Amino acid sequence: MLAGIARRVGRRLLASLPALLGVVVVTFMLMRVLPGDPAVFFASGPSAGKEEIEDLRRTMGLDKPIPVQLFRYLGEIAQGEFGRSMTTGQPVVLDIKRRLPASLELTCTALLIALSLALPLGIAAALRPGTVIDHTVRLLCTLGVCVPTFVSGLLLIYMFYYLLGWAPDPTARIDIFASPPPEITGFYLIDFILMGDWDGWWAAFRQLLLPAFTMALFVLAPLARMTRASMLAVLGSDFIRTAHAMGLSRPRIVVAYALRNALLPVITITGIVFSTMLGANVLVEKVFSWPGVASYALDALLSSDYAPVQAFVLLMASIFVLVNVTIDVLYGIADPRVSVA
């Protein structure tokens, strides 16, 4: 079975290469079609004249025709060279290496919170359809979806930081006066555990809570609604009735038989939610000054800084591919019939 999974993963990864190449080319072209000349933008010092703009264009390689630029860029990517960001002045690879763990840590925590809320809520709603519980869950989900994350984020900050003073100031991953852990994995929560620094871990965790909750609220709805719908369908099927008839205990029926069968669509939606969160959490990152990849890419986009945007899109596409492959593998575990194919 393991060999089967490995073969499937390998095939899927290979098949995604053309798609990734397409993404690279399209982003590259798109950035150049957008109006706005990066050389002009970056040479906007008090005394930068025409010559300085031309010079900058030459250093950035923008004076060459676009096909030449594209081939040169593809060659550089092949060597793992993604260029330098003009907005931060650092090589893009370095920037992303530092910022990706921040985004991943936030997204994973938010997803965990969302799942731990959405699954029980969805199950509870499915077990008592049409009751007060069901309607309450529906209301919660609707609220979560219809309040934009920057509004809920600012509201949470206003309440827990400004008014109550419970939360630490909503800037960055750890209190600015405290020292961050040494970069081992880049995930602060893991690094602090590895260092055995529990005070640091608690500080980082407190800092993470508000933004993670903000994000979790937003994705609560698709997860809870999907769990509910899928549970309802399964609970109404024949084998559940059989289980009831055979006198199995209710918790056993719900968890072992119904939930396991209802999980497939939930896993699918979780994968999609995760990928969307990673790219779309830019508002949360901005509101909480979270040094993640999404706000990095947005800043770059606004200033026509090509290299970071291109690298970001490629990164997101790659993560999407990886998430999809992972979901495939998880399918096999949730439902052995899938992996036979």
Next chain:
Amino acid sequence: MAQSRAETLRYVTGNTINTLDTTMPGATRESFGLSMNVYDRLFTFGRKKVGDNWTFDPEVIRGELAKSYSISSDSKVITITLRTDATWHDGTPVTAEDVKWSLDRHVTAKSLAAPQFTTGSLTKADQFKIVDPQTITVTLEKPDRLALANLCVCYAIMINSKLAKKNATADDPWAMEWMKSNTAASGAYIVESHKAGESTILRRNEKWIGGVNSALPNFKRIIIQTVPEAATRANLIERGDADLAIDLAASDLPTLEKSAKAKVASIPQTNGFTHISMNTQVAPFDNPKVRQAVAAALPYEDMFKASIFGRGRKLYDATWSATPPDASFPQPIPNKTDPVLAKKLLAEAGFPNGFSTTFAFAAGLAATAEPVSALVKEALSKVGIQVEIQKKPDAEFNTMQAEKKAVFFTDGATAWLPFTYYFFYLYFTRDQRWNFASFKSSKMDELTLDARYQTDKGKYDDACKKMIEIFTAETPLIMLWQPNHDAVMAKSVDGYTYQFYRQADFRDLRRV
């Protein structure tokens, strides 16, 4: 190692320090601010009190790494005496060779310093000569009035040449690449850590001697943190968790002024102006009457209130006509809201029924430019001019401006060196990006050239007044106002000074 909170200043900003070498093309304004605190220059501007607040004073120039200077009688040779006790951050002494190398770099390397230095007639390395280990001379072809002032600007950093040369390569003899993320400085603060886009931490240089009477700055530690959301920055200050911010939303300021923990220093940006420009080379704005008609149609007072809540100095409604009362610039121009005059001028210009045009602004300035645009559109439609508003992403707007494709737009500008001649030279001569209105006038070219090398104050002032007269008669652009620079700080922080580069100078600040 940890300094107490009181000795630490936490500064929050919406922007990013993208380089430690401020002369690098693309350097952000935050990088200018950092560079002033980390690097010394030969000279620096003094400061003066205007009302309750401090503002930089370009008329007073004092030594930083230089002890003193003297200017020859023909104003062509500046003799600079260096301090003998200055050291670099690595402890080695500052030498005349270091100074010469730094100056050479600024006129030779492809950095932003070179074009800036040309405005002070500093163009070639052989203008700088080492006379003895304590003395350097700067020789000018003509007595340029801004030569010395140029040695005070952000780009004129003095670099530890031995350290920089160690990290230079054959392709990069001026160590431009290395200096982007490393410093070779002697300034008041030493960069302890720098994470671009997140935070930069500075520690005081206990051996700094560049201050007034060699006094050390008050704060031992500075934390510069990027906090993108303006509302969060305001919250941090109000809660007392951060000490200083200079880029908060104008709508938050009235609340902060009443706050128990914060105070606001509102200082007019004496070296800047917000304007509405018209491309003087493109019809219908090539006709001065059309430009004057627009100037007469605008609702100045409403725009001033709606755009910046009246927080600034008006550059309209002056009562003089033809000749200005003094040679200063920007100064209020005799523009008044007068729709009847606007209609008459339009008819004289051959547009009795008006015309259609576009009005552009950069999205980054939306908070102040959007109200202006709406009011411009409304007011001009009353005199028959139909305006379509174009809100452009910053990069696109800048490109339009540089390529002279924007015909009618609003923008702001600041000149580092606030001298009347410099304003006109920078913004109203030559075919270059900062000539917003693409203004061409041989008389203006002549006057700015003459003023630049004029050593007689009376003649210089006359030339400046004539420039203002031409400007007023031709109306290439319409001056609106000088917006206030609003620094919001904790009540305990004092001494904030408005600087020409519009950033916080941590050396001026103290906690009381």
